[in-house]
Amino acid sequence: MVLPPFAAIAKKERCALSPHADSTSHRATRDRLERLRALLRRDGLTGFIVPHADEHQSEYLPPAAERLAWLTGFTGSAGAAVVLPDAAALFVDGRYTLQAAAHVDPESFSREHLIENPPSKWLASRLRPGDRIGYDPWLMTAAEVRRLEAVCKAAEASLVPVRGNPIDRIWEDRPAPPLGAVSIQPADLAGEEAADKLARLRAGIAEARADAAVLAQADSIAWSFNLRGADIAHNPVALAYAILPVEGRPSLFVDGRKLSNSVRTTLADLAELHEPTEFTAALAALGHERRRVLLDPKSTSAAIADAVSEAGGTVVDGPDPAELPKARKNATELAGMHRAHVRDGAAMVRFLAWLDRTAGDGSIDELAAEAKLAAFRADTARRDGAELVDLSFDTISGAGPNGAIVHYRVSEASNRRLEPGTLYLVDSGGQYRDGTTDITRTVAIGAPSEEMRDRFTRVLRGHIAIATARFPVGASGAQLDTLARAPLWQAGLDYDHGTGHGVGAFLAVHEGPARISKAGTVPLEAGMVLSDEPGYYKAGAFGIRIENLVIVTPAEPISGGDRPMHGFETLTLAPIDRRLIDPALMTAAEIAWVDAYHARLVPALSHLLDAADRAWLDAATAPIASRQGE
């Protein structure tokens, strides 16, 4: 599951390429925009900013937070709108240009490039002295507000925080906030008692010279308290807030209706439990006590910082204290990730074998393949005595040219058959109680072209360069990213997304802070789990991506070397389509890597496969060298 190369557009990529919006939906957009403008006039505002965000800066939004989609009709996963009296603009990045064109009423919203002409730039040329631009401080981070405030100040306009989002006041059938049941992640899966985690965090907060920290991100709270939830699709988290004081008990603000009696008892041992409605008062109390409160400016709503500082507290900018501890998986979490990847790999083998047996005649389509894969995941988990809790994201099931759309999401309208002579790209993953998976395989349907094999082999060489990399302590993902691109660069090719992102342990499939991309400046540390997923996309023709998850291994000296080095261990277990590999383009060491990787699969996965699939896997993982001799 790829991340774009820039942090600014690091939201999850999803896109329902459904049919073009019809005139009814355009009429609805006009009506909503008109009502919003009327409301703004009444409130004395010149304009209003509508970001794609919720109150927790989540990547996936609950339906109640899909305000941008409700107002504009745009359902992409990153973007923003700005509404002025006589102009309104929707800002999307390059991935969403086509989708926005298809779905959004051009008479209501002009379309702007989120990166090249962001709201701040667009506003700069339109603001007049005295303008009052409203924003919802729960939906924007302090860092975002600072940027826009500078623009407004330069134009002698003001940026005005608005309490009570105007969209919510005109969105009659706005869904209720989610009430997914909270469960406890037991220590034999989490590998550390929540009380011990909270003690570690407390020490980190004290080190940052703060009296308390506020956690607002759902996965940070889930990790810290060993809880899981069901509030957001594909993310086993509960929307909540937490205040962690250096002295005294933490406070957890979570809707009580999500808690069973036993969960409530467990959590009450760790923290004071409060309703979310009490959160703002608790922030103000920190302020009244003149506390220094640690907040992550890149992931915490500006409203939280405002509440603390307006009541007299001091905001200490710093990274979310749970971010790094969560990213460094402990031995128990890694063992769980390994188990999840065995089960998930067996499901992939069953799917790939099925595809190989049935797709050659063009009878399978993207939707059928996606459904079959989900069924194999659920069934294989049962075979393994486990449970597929959810998929870890919406499956990307792209045949032929659809595989070249990096953020493709199949719909009835876009659905294509897997035709002979094309490539099929499938990027998918599962959420299991012991781990999260994320894998992409690209499969030849019928005979591939020489171009496809050349490109696939280059992508594979880039993948192997990451998988086999050694790098010194302190090196970041930014320093590795090019290793994955060099084989493509040599041929005048590249891909427009990052090479890898962090992955949670039964948590978010996109997890910070480390990543393998030119924006990935965080040093890699032992136990971090990252994806390794270079790709190549030929618009209108085919897409290739090869994705495994890897673990950063502990830094050890290499014999004969003079400094400790990290490396990667590959977690994901599923065959790479040898029909797409041209061994003539590879070094002997690269071929040996593929053969050694394939040799791991039969011993690891056979116990979850029936005889036919075992035989298929045997053949699919035969060494490349001997296959050349066939």
Add this chain to the structure above:
Amino acid sequence: MVLPPFAAIAKKERCALSPHADSTSHRATRDRLERLRALLRRDGLTGFIVPHADEHQSEYLPPAAERLAWLTGFTGSAGAAVVLPDAAALFVDGRYTLQAAAHVDPESFSREHLIENPPSKWLASRLRPGDRIGYDPWLMTAAEVRRLEAVCKAAEASLVPVRGNPIDRIWEDRPAPPLGAVSIQPADLAGEEAADKLARLRAGIAEARADAAVLAQADSIAWSFNLRGADIAHNPVALAYAILPVEGRPSLFVDGRKLSNSVRTTLADLAELHEPTEFTAALAALGHERRRVLLDPKSTSAAIADAVSEAGGTVVDGPDPAELPKARKNATELAGMHRAHVRDGAAMVRFLAWLDRTAGDGSIDELAAEAKLAAFRADTARRDGAELVDLSFDTISGAGPNGAIVHYRVSEASNRRLEPGTLYLVDSGGQYRDGTTDITRTVAIGAPSEEMRDRFTRVLRGHIAIATARFPVGASGAQLDTLARAPLWQAGLDYDHGTGHGVGAFLAVHEGPARISKAGTVPLEAGMVLSDEPGYYKAGAFGIRIENLVIVTPAEPISGGDRPMHGFETLTLAPIDRRLIDPALMTAAEIAWVDAYHARLVPALSHLLDAADRAWLDAATAPIASRQGE
């Protein structure tokens, strides 16, 4: 000539490893420190900051600006001192720990690590409310002042700009500012008339929404006005300031004694000529006129920004407008660089052949080799009808373990013989009117060990990876740096300096803004000249570095590719010691690169060589493959 990996220590590395300081010099240090403290007391200051810097933020300092060396005895090229009433500290980076220990009185100055415990951090724990810390605003940039101001503010102390550096008031025999003669770089070498350059800069300044820019860096002024000077060792620049208004004529502030009548006439066509003493008044005049003045906060003294803003002007932060145009060499400059590299390569061949003939018996030492190389450079330039104006930096001539000292500078005390069974590392360059060179070769004296050949071959593979890299438009040096390190990383090895720096055209051998290092975020553009110089250093044993200069080639589509790519063309022409290459560790493509590179040398250099050296070069550049067959 290597740059360290971090921008913060990007000053030129020089180090005279002369004998330990004696008690006389320690007594002098104590006396000077006492007099400085007395002066500070009289002026009502608690402390004072003494950076290694001049009024132009030059890399090499004129003797008059060596205040840090005068006060502390430390002659390294990067560092700072802070003097308090009861404590004083000298801050140096890891390269200078030994030198500082040998030369600086430990009773006067504690030694601190410039990066890990910089002055701001050191001060933070020592400042008391009401303390007044002085600094010379001509010797610190606005960015540096902002950092220290924040520290002082947090401690309720104040940072006080001091007019008239206290060191200058107690340094009786302080040298006079340099008065090197200014010359004009003719358009047939510069490739563009100064008037046209100034018009281009004017457009850039207008684009930055400024009314004028101030140039303070000597090489920016030299490039913009097509002038050269002789104020600083190895840098053909004149210390000067310039004000470039969008409307009206530029002003150039340069000591009139440096100008001949004809130079004065040429420059007076381009600009109003003023004495440097008039500069501050001119800055104030910009302020009085309420001008918006573009200043580079990372390379302009804080005093310049202060003078503008205190008089009512507005400072616009932005990069030096000459920085990028200067880095993108035009066709004439590149032709000159090529000519300079032919001449310089022939000198290197004469030197390497001489070394090969004479050094095997251990009779040559580092000083003799350095002198011989300088003589070959001067003589070869004469043969070519040209002139060696200067070396482009102090030659690094390191035998055996001295080669492992990255910033080594040979002295009588450190001088070693080139012994059989060791490596000799020589990093050197020339300043010619048509170009600047910078080359490192590592030579086997007698038979090298297997370890030396392994390490050399890894360094060479990294060098080749950069030389043959293709990279998309917009890619930066940070994205390439790892390609040079990967062969070493695989063996648990690395080097602690950047892979490459920009090089000027008859200008500074270290030129911004692009570089190949993890800090090199500036996109590479066609015409930029960079060094490619990976290395490996085994402390106490040997050092290896292989350095060529390369030109970024214009972005062109590669056949079959789908986006335009940049690449590099190698400028430097001198053989790489094949006795140190282990072809068994290389790919066929890498061996072919070495052979193709070597095949360029005889045709390019022979006309400047005598028969014996031609024969030597013939043998030294024979293909590796055929040598294997020997």
